[in-house]
Amino acid sequence: MIKGRFGNIIYQLAALGLSFGVVSLILIAVGASPVEAFRNIFTGSFGSMRKFAEVLVAFVPLLLVTAGLLVTFAAGLWNIGVEGQVVLGAIVTTWVYRLFLDSSLPPAFVIFLAILGGIIGGALWAALAGVLKVFGGVNEIFGGLGLNFVATALTIYLIFGPWKRPGVASMSGTVPFPDEFSLPLWADLRISPWALGVALIGIVFVYFLLQGTYFGLRLKAVGKNFRAAYLLGIPTWQYSMYSFLICGALAGAAGAMQVAAVYHRLIPSISSGYGYLGLMVAMLVNYQAVWAVPVALFFAALNIGSIQLPILMKLDSSLSGVLQGVLVLFVLLAEGVRQKFERRVQS
Amino acid sequence: MNVELKNIHKHFGKVHANKGINLTVPAGTIQGILGENGAGKSTLMKILSGFIQADPGGEILLDGKAVVIHSPADAIHFGIGMLHQDPLDFPPMRVLDNFLLGQKGGLFPNRAAVTRDFRQLAEQFDFSLDPDSYVDSLTVGERQQLEIIRLLWLGARVLILDEPTTGISATQKTKLFATLKKLAAQGMTIIFVSHKLEDVEHLCDKVAVLRAGELVGEAAPPYVTSKLVEMMFGKEITLGERQSAQQDEVILSLQNLSLEDVRLKIRNINLDVHAGEIIGLAGMEGSGQGLFIRACAGLVRPVGGRILLNSRDMTGKTYHAFKRAGVNFLPAARLEEGLIPGLSLTDHFVLAEAPRGIFIDRESGLRLSEERIKAFNIRGTPLSTVESLSGGNQQRAELALLQTPLSLVLLEHPTRGLDIESVIYIWNKLKERCRLKTAIIFISSDLEEILQYSDRVLVFFSGRVSQPLDAATTTVEQLGQLIGGKGWAEMGEAHD
Numbered sequence: 001m002i003k004g005r006f007g008n009i010i011y012q013l014a015a016l017g018l019s020f021g022v023v024s025l026i027l028i029a030v031g032a033s034p035v036e037a038f039r040n041i042f043t044g045s046f047g048s049m050r051k052f053a054e055v056l057v058a059f060v061p062l063l064l065v066t067a068g069l070l071v072t073f074a075a076g077l078w079n080i081g082v083e084g085q086v087v088l089g090a091i092v093t094t095w096v097y098r099l100f101l102d103s104s105l106p107p108a109f110v111i112f113l114a115i116l117g118g119i120i121g122g123a124l125w126a127a128l129a130g131v132l133k134v135f136g137g138v139n140e141i142f143g144g145l146g147l148n149f150v151a152t153a154l155t156i157y158l159i160f161g162p163w164k165r166p167g168v169a170s171m172s173g174t175v176p177f178p179d180e181f182s183l184p185l186w187a188d189l190r191i192s193p194w195a196l197g198v199a200l201i202g203i204v205f206v207y208f209l210l211q212g213t214y215f216g217l218r219l220k221a222v223g224k225n226f227r228a229a230y231l232l233g234i235p236t237w238q239y240s241m242y243s244f245l246i247c248g249a250l251a252g253a254a255g256a257m258q259v260a261a262v263y264h265r266l267i268p269s270i271s272s273g274y275g276y277l278g279l280m281v282a283m284l285v286n287y288q289a290v291w292a293v294p295v296a297l298f299f300a301a302l303n304i305g306s307i308q309l310p311i312l313m314k315l316d317s318s319l320s321g322v323l324q325g326v327l328v329l330f331v332l333l334a335e336g337v338r339q340k341f342e343r344r345v346q347s
Numbered sequence: 348m349n350v351e352l353k354n355i356h357k358h359f360g361k362v363h364a365n366k367g368i369n370l371t372v373p374a375g376t377i378q379g380i381l382g383e384n385g386a387g388k389s390t391l392m393k394i395l396s397g398f399i400q401a402d403p404g405g406e407i408l409l410d411g412k413a414v415v416i417h418s419p420a421d422a423i424h425f426g427i428g429m430l431h432q433d434p435l436d437f438p439p440m441r442v443l444d445n446f447l448l449g450q451k452g453g454l455f456p457n458r459a460a461v462t463r464d465f466r467q468l469a470e471q472f473d474f475s476l477d478p479d480s481y482v483d484s485l486t487v488g489e490r491q492q493l494e495i496i497r498l499l500w501l502g503a504r505v506l507i508l509d510e511p512t513t514g515i516s517a518t519q520k521t522k523l524f525a526t527l528k529k530l531a532a533q534g535m536t537i538i539f540v541s542h543k544l545e546d547v548e549h550l551c552d553k554v555a556v557l558r559a560g561e562l563v564g565e566a567a568p569p570y571v572t573s574k575l576v577e578m579m580f581g582k583e584i585t586l587g588e589r590q591s592a593q594q595d596e597v598i599l600s601l602q603n604l605s606l607e608d609v610r611l612k613i614r615n616i617n618l619d620v621h622a623g624e625i626i627g628l629a630g631m632e633g634s635g636q637g638l639f640i641r642a643c644a645g646l647v648r649p650v651g652g653r654i655l656l657n658s659r660d661m662t663g664k665t666y667h668a669f670k671r672a673g674v675n676f677l678p679a680a681r682l683e684e685g686l687i688p689g690l691s692l693t694d695h696f697v698l699a700e701a702p703r704g705i706f707i708d709r710e711s712g713l714r715l716s717e718e719r720i721k722a723f724n725i726r727g728t729p730l731s732t733v734e735s736l737s738g739g740n741q742q743r744a745e746l747a748l749l750q751t752p753l754s755l756v757l758l759e760h761p762t763r764g765l766d767i768e769s770v771i772y773i774w775n776k777l778k779e780r781c782r783l784k785t786a787i788i789f790i791s792s793d794l795e796e797i798l799q800y801s802d803r804v805l806v807f808f809s810g811r812v813s814q815p816l817d818a819a820t821t822t823v824e825q826l827g828q829l830i831g832g833k834g835w836a837e838m839g840e841a842h843d
Contacts, residue, residue, distance in 0.1 A: 212709075214702040217690075221698055225687040231678065232687075232698055232748070233670050 011338045015330035022330075023323045032315055040312050041305035041320070051304065053189035057262055058300035060191075060199040061086065061254035061271075065278030066285075066292045067199075067206040068250030073287045074210055075243035076223030081129040081144025083275025084151035085122040085248045089255025091155060092121025094266040097177050097259070098163070107180040114181075115198075115256040122252015123245045125151065130244035134237045140244075148275075155268055163266065173267035183261040192261040199257070200293075202250050207289035209246075219243055251275065277303075280328045286335075299324055348426055348504040348536050349374050351408035355401045357390050364390040365401070366560040374410075377527060377537040379551030381544070383579055383631075383792060387560040388540050392507050395538075396429035397422035409505075428503030430494050432510040438483035445482055446497050468496040472526045487610070488519030495526065505536040512546050513610075513633060513809075524550050542579075542631045544572055544831035576827035580794055591802050592623035592781040598657060598754050599643065599786060605651035606642050611635050611810035615652065618805075618815065620755070622784040625777075627797035627818065629826055630807030636790045639807070640757050643788060644676035645669030657754060673754035679763065679790075681741045688734040692716055692727055692744060699748045723747040724772060739769040746776055756780060758789040762796065774800055794826045808832050 024034035045055050065082055072079035079085075096117035100110045125147065132143040160169040183192040210216040221229040222239045230236045258270050281299055285291035306320035350372040357365040365387045372378040382388045394401045397416040406413050409425055416422050422429070437445055446465055447456050462478055469476050474492040482490060491511060498506060508527075512520050527537050527550065541547050547554055548570045555565045556578040564578045599620040606613040613635050620626055628636040641647040643654070645666040653662045656672050666676075678684035686695065693716035697707055700715070716729035723743045727736050733744060742765060749756060756777070762770040777787055777800075791797050797804055798818050806813040806829040813829060828834045 212706050214697075214705065214707055217694060217698060217707060221687050221690060221694075224689040225683075227684050228687050230666070231676065231684055232695075233667060234698070235667070 008338070011334040012331060015334040016327065019323060019327040019330045022326050023319070026322065027315075027319075030315070032313055037309065037313060037315065037319070040308045041302060043305075044308035045301035045305035050189060053186070053191040055297070055301045055304045056191040056196060058272075058274075058303050059297050060195045060257050060261070061274040062278055062281065062300050063199040063292065063296045064202045064250050064254035064257070065274050066281045066296050067202040067289070068247035068254075069278050069282040070206050070210065070287060070289055070292065071219070071250075072243045072247040073282055074216065074223050075219045075240055076226065077133070077240060077243060078141050079126065079129065079144055079244065079247050080141050080279070081126065081147045082247060082251045082278060083271055083273070084144065084148035085125045085251035086255040086258070086271040086275050087148075087151035087155055088125035089118035089122035089252030090259045090266060090270040091151075091158065091255070092252070093118035093256040093259040094158075094163070094174065097181055101177070111181060111183060111260055115253065115260055118256025118259070119249045119252045122250070122255060123248040126244040126248020126251065127241065130241045133244075134240055152268075155266065155270065159266060159268060171268055173263065174265045176263075176265045181260070182264050183257075185261075190262070192257075195257045195261040198253060202253065203289060203292055206246075206250075210289060215242075277324070280324055284328055284331055349408075349410050350395070350427075350505055350536055350538075351406075351411075352391070352395070353406040353408065355391065355394060355405040355407075357387075357394060357399070357401050364560050365394070368557075368562045370555055370562060372536055372538060374536050375531050375534045376552045377531050377539055377550055379547040379554035380538060380540045380557065381542065381547055381554055381575060381579055382557035383542060386557040386579075388557050389509065390560075391557070392429065392509060392538070392540055395422070395505075396427055396507055398429075423498070423501050423503060426502055426504035427507065428498030428501065428505065429507040430491065430498065430509065430511060432513060438481070440482055441478070442476055442480055442482060442485070442493055443478040445493060446478070446500070464500060465496070468500060472496065472529070473522065486515070486519070488515035488523070491515065491519075491523065499530075504534075505538065506530065507538045507540070509540045510542070511539070512541065512543060520546075542831060544575060544828070544833055548572070548575075572828065572833060573824060576824050576831070580823050580827050591625075592778065593802050594622040594624075594784065596622040596784070598622050598624075598784075599788075600655040600658075601643075601652065602655065603652035604642065604649050604654065606635075606638050606647060607650050608638055608647070611638060613638060613810050613812060616812055620786045620788065622786055623781040624802045625781060625787045625789070625800055626815070627801030627804045628788065628790045628807060629792075629794060629797050629804055630830055632792065634807035634830075635810045635812065636805075636807040637759065639805075639812070640676070640759060640788060640790055643755070644674060644757050646676070673750075673752065674757065675749050675753055675755070676757040677745050677749070677759065677761065679759035681738070681745060682734060685745045686733040686741060689732060691730045691732055692720065692725070692736075693729040695733065695744065695748060699750065719747040723776065739765045742769070742773065746773060749780075752783060753780065753785045756785055756787045758787065760791055761789055762791070762793070770796070794823045794830075798823065798826070806830060808835065811835065813838060 027034045027037050044051060046052055065086060069079060069082055093114045096114040097110065100113065103110070129140055129143045129147055132138040133140045159173055163174045165175050183194045185192050210220070218229070218234050219239055221232065221234055222236050226236055254274060255271065259266060263270065277299060281292065281296050285295050302320040302323060306317045309315040309317050309319055352368055352370045355365050355368040368391060380388050380391070390399070393399045395407065395416070397419045400417070407416060408414070414425055416425060416427070419429070437448070443458070443462060443465060447461060465478050472492070474496065476489060476493055482493070485493065495506070511523060515523070527539070531537050539547065539551055553565060553567045554570065554575070556563050556575065558579060558581060566575060597619045601616050601618045604616040610633070628639065630636050638647060642649055645661065645664055645668060648663055653660060655661065656669070656674065659672065661669060661672060682688055693712050696716050696719055697712045713729050719725070720727065720729065723746060725736070725740050725743045725747065727740055733741060736744060742761065761777070762773055765773070781787060798821060801818040803815040804818050804821060804826065805815055806826065808830065809832070
C-alpha cells in the first residue's frame with residue numbers, strides 16, 4: 001500500500017518534470033531562456049501581495065468549477081457544458097442586478113439575491129444538459145458543447161441587444177453596476193474575502209458530500225456501474241440529474257462571483273475559459289477533492305504569472321495554457337504507463 | 348479439406364477449457380460437435396478459426412500439413428470460415444457492403460462484378476437476399492445466409508457453424524440443412540456445433556461429444572439418443588439427501604404470463620411458487636429462462652398476463668417496486684451487473700442497507716462489513732475492492748447483499764465456475780432462506796445441481812416452457828432430452 005502510494009508520487013513527479021522539460025524545449029526553440037520565463041511566471045504570481053490577490057481572483061471561479069466537476073465525474077458524467085453553466089450564472093446574476101437597480105432594497109440583500117440567481121441559473125442550464133442526456137439520449141459531452149455555444153451567443157446578444165450601453169454597444173460589456181452592488185474587497189486589493197469564502201465552502205461541501213454521505217456513495221456507485229447500481233436499488237437517472245444540478249449550481253456560483261466581485265457587469269468572455277480549465281484540474285487531481293485546492297491555486301498562478309511574459313520577454317501569455325495542457329497529458333500518460341506496468345508485474 | 352486436431356490444450360488462467368483434444372474430420376463430412384454450455388466447444392472452434400491460440404504442444408493439420416493460425420484473417424486464408432452464433436456483421440450497412448468488407452483488394456471495389464458474384468451464389472443456394480437492403484432489416488436466418496455466401500466467396504473450404512439453428516425459422520432451418528448437405532457433397536468440410544440433439548442426429552455424418560473440456564466420445568449413425576445424453580452430461584452423482592422446506596402459502600403466482608424479446612416468444616405460463624420452495628430452470632442458454640427470471644424480477648414487462656406477489660398484483664410495476672416488495676435478483680454477470688468495481692465490500696454493504704441519516708457512520712459500516720464477511724466466509728477485507736476478489740468470493744459477496752426478510756430470491760447461475768466447496772456453502776445459505784419462507788427460482792446449466800436442490804423444475808426450449816417436473820422423480824437423462832428438444836410431444840407444457 002505504502003509502496004503503491006510512493007510509486008504513485010514518483011510517476012506524478014516524473015510527469016511534472018517532463019512537462020516542464022517539454023515547455024523548456026519550446027522556449028529554447030523560440031530563443032527564450034526557460035529559467036527566466038519560469039522565474040517571471042513565479043514573480044508575476046507570488047511576487048507581491050497585489051499579484052497574489054490577482055491569483056486568488058482567478059482561483060475562486062476555478063475552484064468552484066472544479067468542485068462542481070468532481071460531482072459530475074463521480075457520477076460518471078463528462079460535464080463539458082460547465083463552461084456554459086458559468087456563463088448562465090453570470091447572465092442571471094446580471095439580470096437580477098438589473099431588476100433591482102432602482103429599488104430601495106438594501107444592497108447587501110440585492111447582492112445575495114443576484115448570487116442566488118446565478119446559482120439557480122447555472123443549475124438550470126446544467127439540468128438542460130441532464131434532461132437531454134437522461135430523456136433525450138444525447139451524450140452529455142455533445143449536449144454540453146452545444147449549450148456552451150448557445151450560452152456564448154446569448155451573452156453577445158444581451159450585450160449588443162437588450163442590455164447594451166446607452167449610445168453605443170461595445171465589447172467592453174454592459175454598463176457597470178454602482179459600487180454598492182459589488183462584494184466588498186480586501187483593503188485595496190482586488191480579491192473579495194466573500195468570494196474566496198464561497199469558493200472554499202464549495203470545495204469543502206463537495207469533499208464531505210463525496211467522502212461521507214450516502215448521497216455521495218450512491219453517486220459513485222451510479223458512476224462506476226450504472227446497471228449494477230440500478231439493480232442494487234439506487235434510482236439511477238435521478239442521481240445523474242442531481243449531479244448535474246449540483247455541478248451547475250457551483251458553476252453558476254463561479255459566474256456570479258465573476259459579475260459580483262470582479263467585473264461588476266456582463267462582459268463577452270465572462271467565464272474566461274475557467275470551465276475548461278476546471279476540467280483539466282479535475283482530471284489532474286484524479287477526481288479527489290483534497291487535491292483540488294493546491295492544484296487549482298497552481299493553475300491560477302500559472303495563468304496570472306504568465307501575463308508578465310509579453311511585457312517582459314515578448315512571449316505570448318498562452319504559454320501557461322501550453323504548460324497546463326502538457327502537464328495534464330503527461331500526468332494521464334504516467335497513470336496509463338503505471339497501470340500497464342503494474343498489470344505486467346501481476347501477470 | 349481434411350482437418351486434423353492433435354492434442355489441443357487451452358488454459359484460461361486456472362480453467363482448463365480444452366484437455367488434449369484429438370479429432371479428425373475428413374473432407375466432405377458434416378461433423379457434429381455436441382456438448383453442454385461450458386463444455387469447451389466454443390473454445391475449440393475459436394482455436395480452429397484463429398480467434399485464440401491453443402497452448403503450445405498441440406497441432407492443427409489441414410490436408411496433412413501442419414499450420415499455425417494466428418488470426419481469423421489467417422484462418423480464412425487457409426480456407427477456414429466460421430459462422431458465429433451472433434452474426435459478426437455490420438447492421439447499419441448494406442448487404443453488399445458487408446459482403447465486400449472481408450475482401451482484400453484495391454481502394455475501389457468493382458461493385459458490378461461483385462454484385463454478379465453475389466447473385467450467382469445466392470441463386471445457387473436458393474437464398475433470396477437483396478444486395479441493396481440494409482443488414483438490420485434482415486432476420487437472423489438471412490444474416491446467416493449472407494455470412495455463408497460471404498465465407499464461400501472468400502474461399503472457405505471448411506465451414507464452422509456455432510449453434511446455427513438458434514433463432515431461425517423452421518423453413519430457414521430446412522434450407523440451411525439442404526445447403527450444408529449440398530456443400531458437403533461438393534467436398535466442403537462442415538463442422539456443426541450444437542446442443543440440439545435432434546439437429547445433430549438429423550444432419551451429421553458423425554458426432555463428437557465434449558464434456559468439461561474433454562472429448563468424451565464419438566458416434567456415427569444410427570445414433571442412440573440416450574447414449575449421446577449420457578456422454579454430454581455424465582453419469583448421475585448424488586450430493587446427499589434432498590430436503591424440502593416447501594410450505595402451502597403461495598408467494599408468487601404467474602397467470603397466463605406471456606413474454607417476448609427479439610428472439611423469443613413465451614406464451615401463457617401459469618405457475619404458483621410456494622413459500623420455501625425452490626424452482627430450478629433448465630435449458631440451454633438463450634432458451635427463454637433468462638427472460639422468465641427477469642420478468643419475475645420486474646426487469647422485463649410482460650406482454651400479457653399477470654404477476655401476483657403475496658396476492659398483490661405487480662404486473663407492469665418497476666424493478667424497484669418489486670425490490671421493495673421483497674424480491675431480490677442476483678444476475679450472472681457479477682462484475683457487470685451485480686457488483687460495482689472500484690467500490691469496496693463495505694461500500695457495497697452500506698449501499699444495500701437502507702440509509703440512516705445523511706452521513707455514513709463509518710464505524711458501523713465496518714462492523715457490518717466484518718460481520719458479513721465472517722458470516723459468508725468471504726476471503727477479503729472490508730476495504731477490498733470487489734474486483735480484487737475471486738469469482739467464488741464475489742458470488743458470496745453478492746449473496747451477502749441480499750436483504751432480510753425476502754419473499755423471493757431470483758438467481759442466475761448462482762454457482763457457475765465455483766469449486767464444489769463453495770457450491771455446497773452457497774446452497775446451505777440459500778436453504779437457510781427457504782426455512783424463513785423465502786421462495787427461490789434459479790437458473791443453472793448444471794442439471795445435477797438443478798435436480799439436487801430444486802423441488803420442481805421448469806425446462807425451457809426455444810421459448811417453450813415445460814410443465815413443472817417433480818425433481819425427485821426426474822432423471823438427468825430425461826432433463827437432457829427435454830433440453831435438447833426431445834420428448835416434448837409426450838409431455839404437457841406450462842400453459843396447457
